[in-house]
Amino acid sequence: xxxxxxxxxxxxxxxxxxxxxxxxxxxxxxxxxxxxxxxxxxxxxxxxxxxxxxxxxxxxxxxxxxxxxxxxxxxxxxxxxxxxxxxxxxxxxxxxxxxxxxxxxxxxxxxxxxxxxxxxxxxxxxxxxxxxxxxxxxxxxxxxxxxxxxxxxxxxxxxxxxxx
Amino acid sequence: xxxxxxxxxxxxxxxxxxxxxxxxxxxxxxxxxxxxxxxxxxxxxxxxxxxxxxxxxxxxxxxxxxxxxxxxxxxxxxxxxxxxxxxxxxxxxxxxxxxxxxxxxxxxxxxxxxxxxxxxxxxxxxxxxxxxxxxxxxxxxxxxxxxxxxxxxxxxxxxxxxxxxxxxxxxxxxxxxxxxxxxxxxxxxxxxxxxxxxxxxxxxx
Numbered sequence: 314x315x316x317x318x319x320x321x322x323x324x325x326x327x328x329x330x331x332x333x334x335x336x337x338x339x340x341x342x343x344x345x346x347x348x349x350x351x352x353x354x355x356x357x358x359x360x361x362x363x364x365x366x367x368x369x370x371x372x373x374x375x376x377x378x379x380x381x382x383x384x385x386x387x388x389x390x391x392x393x394x395x396x397x398x399x400x401x402x403x404x405x406x407x408x409x410x411x412x413x414x415x416x417x418x419x420x421x422x423x424x425x426x427x428x429x430x431x432x433x434x435x436x437x438x439x440x441x442x443x444x445x446x447x448x449x450x451x452x453x454x455x456x457x458x459x460x461x462x463x464x465x466x467x468x469x470x471x472x473x474x475x476x477x
Numbered sequence: 478x479x480x481x482x483x484x485x486x487x488x489x490x491x492x493x494x495x496x497x498x499x500x501x502x503x504x505x506x507x508x509x510x511x512x513x514x515x516x517x518x519x520x521x522x523x524x525x526x527x528x529x530x531x532x533x534x535x536x537x538x539x540x541x542x543x544x545x546x547x548x549x550x551x552x553x554x555x556x557x558x559x560x561x562x563x564x565x566x567x568x569x570x571x572x573x574x575x576x577x578x579x580x581x582x583x584x585x586x587x588x589x590x591x592x593x594x595x596x597x598x599x600x601x602x603x604x605x606x607x608x609x610x611x612x613x614x615x616x617x618x619x620x621x622x623x624x625x626x627x628x629x630x631x632x633x634x635x636x637x638x639x640x641x642x643x644x645x646x647x648x649x650x651x652x653x654x655x656x657x658x659x660x661x662x663x664x665x666x667x668x669x670x671x672x673x674x675x676x677x678x679x680x681x682x
Binding site: 323324325339340341342343344363364369370371372373376379410412413414424451452453454455470 | 537540545626627629631638641
């Protein structure tokens with residue numbers, strides 16, 4: 314698909330990359346795959362966000378990558394430590410699907426759209442523009458960010474590959 | 478294990494037996510439907526990282542057919558019946574004489590049949606559990622998806638997501654003949670449900 318070293322981002326995980334590598338996270342359902350990119354230094358970051366807000370966390374040691382409100386600052390921090398500048402960053406994201414439709418859906422059923430909303434809020438807080446997104450629907454996605462080009466590609470079972 | 482304070486090994490054994498009873502009934506139901514013997518492997522109870530759960534069914538990006546239903550009542554949780562496309566094709570063929578789905582394009586009728594099969598199996602799994610535990614457990618309307626295993630299963634893990642990086646699930650593999658109908662039953666009780674299950678079964682908490 315794309316050249317370069319593959320840097321995998323697991324579920325509720327985040328990572329950064331440079332030097333022409335590719336960041337990839339697989340099997341996004343209601344989770345959001347968020348990519349931040351500094352086009353000038355060609356530094357990219359990706360988070361596989363599972364839940365909207367760390368307020369609901371009951372875990373002992375908080376996994377910052379898991380929640381939209383903590384993943385964005387953590388990703389930002391890591392990218393800045395490599396020289397990225399917040400004002401230059403752009404964001405792209407995909408995911409946030411509703412995998413299963415139910416009548417009278419509970420809060421859990423709406424977790425996909427809530428993840429998308431919370432991620433947008435967190436981006437807005439740091440004034441990082443969201444330049445493109447492929448969110449919602451009821452299908453799974455696998456996403457890749459090419460650090461060389463900044464192209465964010467999205468693969469799904471039904472719709473094949475698209476680039477944003 | 479952090480989820481259970483005391484008697485962790487004993488509790489895992491009890492949950493394995495819970496899976497055994499539920500899945501045993503479901504296997505019998507499937508066997509009746511197909512009019513063929515259906516074997517099942519001994520259920521496994523796993524407390525495993527989110528990352529590894531999709532590996533049980535071929536990996537995060539593997540395309541699977543999943544019937545999901547939410548368990549409501551005294552001990553809520555999530556339940557998945559997951560089969561790969563080839564066994565699903567054989568089940569449809571064996572059960573209904575359908576001869577399609579070669580190209581992964583399932584018709585409404587096929588999807589409906591698969592959903593109903595999942596519904597019957599999950600229903601028999603749950604009702605035997607409810608009888609056994611004396612707890613009220615009722616399934617929601619089943620929902621079907623043909624998609625990446627990671628995208629599907631992650632939905633069942635959200636309740637565990639607030640607690641840590643692992644989920645506890647009861648996994649039973651079905652085998653028919655030479656693995657022709659291989660399918661997986663996943664029961665993922667909500668974290669709050671374990672104490673209720675144990676109390677109902679007389680296990681000291």
